[in-house]
Amino acid sequence: MSLTATPSMVRDSTRRRKRSGTHAVLTALPWLVPTLVLILGVVLYPAALMIYTSFFKYNNRGIQRGDAPVGLDNYIGTAGALTFPGVPVGRILLNTVLWVAVVVLITVVLSLALAQFLNLEFRGRKALRLFVILPWACSVVMTATVFRYGLQENVGLFNRLLVDTGILQRAQAWTKDPTSAFWVAVFVAIYVSLPFTTYTILAGLQAVPDDVREAAHVDGADGLRRYWFIVLPLLRPAIAVAALINIINVFNSLPILRLLQETPGYHTGHITTTLMFEYQRALGPGVSSALSVLNFIFCLVIIAIYLAIVQPTKEVA
């Protein structure tokens, strides 16, 4: 046999590779089917239905009115998602950006500090790690409900504490003012997002090799420089994952704002996700789907901006 490959041999091997590729797909198929069915059933189909629904007119009981599609009426018509009278759309869009940005930023910064602390060796570290994870173990709805009742004007325990310690003169109805309720919700959202983020970063910290740090130490870098130039760059993938998941999670997080906002109607404490539910109740599934579609696009844009700025996939040398 000669050592140079003949054209027929090359053809042969590509064909074999192709055949084995198809074969591999075929063998994998039985294992992929459940996932594919799931993606088709719970992701693609509802998304398609949502987009479809947003082009038809419904009343607020969800009964379709008329068979003809109504174009962009549900988006920008007289009763459209962006143009319905009495809805402070600009403010709500701003709220949405604030909500995601503030919650994710503060969460990540606090988590970095917490993770650094939990990475130290000290007595009772295991117990403390357990406590930090607790808010995660509680249902979000339950946590939000506890805050809602605690902040209730007449019987709320947090209010009582604030008044008794002299921080406040009078009890406040925190959850009945759109603005204060919004910031309370931001606080609660940070509280429930901390455990996951802290643990992701903690895992990242534990992957930072000791010898690299020691080498920097030997080279004379002080603590702050070691953290900034050595640890933080190595944490990049962990932070990227934590931030990305938090962005999606916080953006879609309904229960906190829904439970903590007690003001009815189209007030100035909504984000687009809660506004969607307000629309569903008042204007029916057409308009609310239209807003969902916009929401979906909005979420994609935020993630795209994030990816463009942070470039988390960029390899760290």
Added chain:
Amino acid sequence: MHVNKRVLKFGAVALAGAFALSACGGSEPAATNSEPADPGSLETTIKILAPSYSDSSQADWQAIIDKFNETYPDVDVELQIEGWDGFTDKVSARIQAGDYPDILNDNAFAASADAGILYPMDEVLSADTLAAIEPSLLANGVGTDGTQWAAPDIASARMMAYNVDLFEAAGIAEPPKTWAELETAAEKLVALGDDVRGYGMPLGREEAQVESSLWLWGAGGDWADGEGLKADTPEATEAFAQMKKMYEAGYTQANLEDNRVDIADLFQAGKLGMMMAHSAIVADAEAKGVNVALAPIPAKDGGDGVALGVTDFIVAFDNGDADRKAATSAFLDLMYSDEMYEGWYKGTGLLPVTTSMIDKGKAESDENGAAFLEALSIVKFLPVGNPAWDVLQTALQGSAYKVGSGDPAEVLAEIQAQVDAQS
């Protein structure tokens, strides 16, 4: 990821629930019926969707179902009870899924009637049953097209309830009849101090439509405007201006967006002088030791005052199945029979709608209870039969509380704009 886990868990619970439900469904064919009559051989499933009026609601419905199954052993009755909070969403979800309940107990019917997915009541209720319902209440279930689309199943009247002890302490001799007297009374009550409020004004999601209607009627106005409904009338502006005045003077509770329950809590704690109340609130307050008396609701210039009637309804959805329709019909006739209805309506803590039970109730109940029953024949109703009401009601629930900080005319204009945008 924790989100996925939660979704999975939820899915598992829902699935298990669905299995449990279908497991309950299959019942054994009953012993052979001696007569070849229809009841025993009717074999189908009917679905009921009802709100929870009280802790006993499930049991109250079940009692009727058990009795029904004695005659119709092969009809499965699937009962779903949901809380009032978000009940509309549950109904919408069922409608959107095409899973119409055969029997729905709700407080609105116009949108479904308008969409043509209901049976007219005279097709499912027998003539005797229809005749047994108090005519003034039955009229409330007539749509704008003149068809009886819904039958009232429970009523409540709103009158002004006041705390007699607070009134005495403040030196108020008579319950107020005019707006001016109402202000004076509220001022005296607030002057008592100790966080006592004069008048409870719930403009939150639950009650805004009721509270604002009462003030509108007090100003001599009405929502009805020819075929449609109109919010920004001069009378409504006057009514909202008066509500704002009460709020700004500090006569009301601190947050106008409070719901009825918040106000009822204040009243039952003896911290509130006056509120528009229904029988259950009065009964609860009395049980908590508050000395309550009732009066007609004050109007701008006095006169007889107003009382508001609210009825909830039974509607029957058209599922295009003769067997289910027959079973639905038989079930509803049984439900409205004196024997079954008495226990059922008492369980709700509200007022009955059949003439025989209203008369019986008047004879049995105390002074306050009888006053509500008397009021049933003079009450004014919200325009629930008009499809536009759904829209106006939602707009009121979302915006009426803004009168506290905004200009009355502007608030009403915004409400009107929301209504117009959907017509």
